[in-house]
Amino acid sequence: MELPLGEDVIHFLADKFNLLSPGETILKAEKAGEGNMNVVLRITTNFRSVILKQSRPFVHKYPQIPAPFERISVEKAFYDTIAGQTRLASMTPSPLAFDEESQLLALEDLGASSDFTAIYSDSAKITDSEIVRLAEFLFELHSLQVDSFPSNTPMKVLNHAHIFSIPFLETPPINLNSVQPGLEEIAQPFRYDNVLKKAIGVIGNRYLLTGKTLLHGDFYPGSWLKSADGIYIIDTEFAFLGDREFDLGVLIAHLAMAGIEEGKIHLALETYETTELILSLLRNYAGVEILRRLFGVAQLPLMLTLEEKFKLANLAKTMILDA
Template sequence: MSSDEFRPLNESSLVEYIKATPALSSKLGDVSQLDNLQIKEVGDGNLNFVFIVTGPSGSVVIKQALPYIRCIGESWPMTKERAYFEATALKEEARLCPDHVPEVYHFDRSMCLIGMRYLEPPHIILRKGLIAGIEYPLLAEHVSEHLARTLFFTSLLYLTTTQHKRAVAQFCGNVELCRLTEQVVFSDPYKVSEYNRWTSPYLDKDAEAVRKDNILKLEVAQLKSTFCERAQALIHGDYHTGSVMVTQDSTQLIDPEFAFYGPMGFDVGAFLGNLFLAYFSQEGHADHENDRKTYKKWILQTVAETWNLFHKKFTALWDEHKDGPGEVYLPAIYSTPELQQLVKQKFMNDLFHDTLGFGAAKMIRRIVGVAHVEDFESIKDAGKRAGCERRALDFAKMLLKERRKFQEITEVLSSVQQLHS
């Protein structure tokens, strides 16, 4: 039933599509058994239809991009072509880090449809686990591995300039989703916008203060320029705790439809920023049985471990491939251990400050912008929710403006605890 024309699939047309697509039907059972497939639509995201399809011998996930933003409707059109970039990024990330990216079984460009591995229970969205207060002992280990490998191997530290430019060109068409990020992360929160919202009336003055903070605006303009101009590596582009599925021993990165060649710190910062949001939300989820204080310490420990392990793994890959094809730091020039160490220190220090800046910008937009996070939204008491959000917002504003004064992640964590004591 494959076709050259796009049409949104529903449960009945999806069955026919799967039966006509061997790459999908073979995962589910014999074609003669596929009339009674179980199909569940689980797309609680902002953009797409997502179906879990279960047959006699297995399950698959089918994701279809719509030509508009699902959570707003047809009044905000959105390119369907993002499915191509998502499928391409998933395949590239799976090549570089197969343990932490679900396998793609099938991609249909005309239908904007991806069929991929179903991450079976007990996998849940990390954000939901953080709200529930569940510790994941391997989270920092796994996320740092994924970040280090996907960012290093798609950068000029490893690629030739010719390879890198070819790869940049492959993703530069993902302009609409980049523009969406530019708008909702770097622009809307700092001006009056019909899409902005916040916990009103509690945060009315806080939202106004963001719009009037000239130093904040100068810093966010610099970050926006970096985001738009710096094709440093293939980034996921939406690396938050809702794009990670976890169990106690598995961590899987999903939904890279915002992928393009951009600044490495945007991915690292997005993840750490969302951990900070989870941290600041914990008081809203505490009760008389669990004050969440131990869990808050675990979150901060995970922030530190993620950065420190990423730093260690990324620089280890750099050392391992220092005589490889990468064309930024040619061995003939950077020939002494002392110079190589200087170069690494400068690079990682700049990346650290990018990470803090982008992480802070992602936090701000989740509090006074269009798309909020369940960490806060699930706190029923609006006054309590606003208190948690205000502390997060105050920290994020400080971090964005003062990020260059921090040299170690432990210094950042100390400032969190001072602000939150």
């Protein structure tokens, strides 16, 4: 089944998912918000609205790029795993129904909301208490005892390529000068720095291992939604059991790229306080995330000058080599 298709949506909601009550009819199906990987629709009925999220064996926005088909099973497994944890569950959409064969997940609609990618152009778009909430969410998530979770290997392999490999290829599949004139020149020394690349390779191999901590796996501003009643966390298709430092490192990297002052970044670290945190590994993961966002394919709407990017890239390098 492919969305959006009126009759199929009705069939799934009514017959397979049993989500339509007597007298309930579908009024509209529309794109729920910005996203690349999956089909994400908001279905509005005369009684309520729900979100339908479906993965295909390719990237929805770029159908020529293959992508792991079973990623929505992972997203569902994540929500099932945290279901008994009141605070975590209250910050994520509840899963309403799931069809494995068509990788279709019905989720609670969190309502009108926007993600936090606006912080790259205005760091004031995130408050101190929101930073604290994000760190608390990660701390609680990482404190869960999770005995088994899907390995999510195909998504990890995909992410590994985009984080640890592609940005450092000597001939990258992106013309950085079309992102910002002069950016490629800044990236060049990093692409030919074999000491740095070797260190990144070691961190990348560590990312591929299976750990004991359940991670969100893509904890960046596009996965944080701001609604009238607070912050919600969505899009858990990259979840896996790994290093807690990965999620936290990604959070810190994005706060830094948004130009958020160091004191506030420390607020996240103070909130997430555990002796189990390996600070050098945290700096490693954060450093790699900064470099891959500056020089890789998955670009962000950053508002940084070339000089600022150069400075940030060098800071990231020291986070990797002198952690």
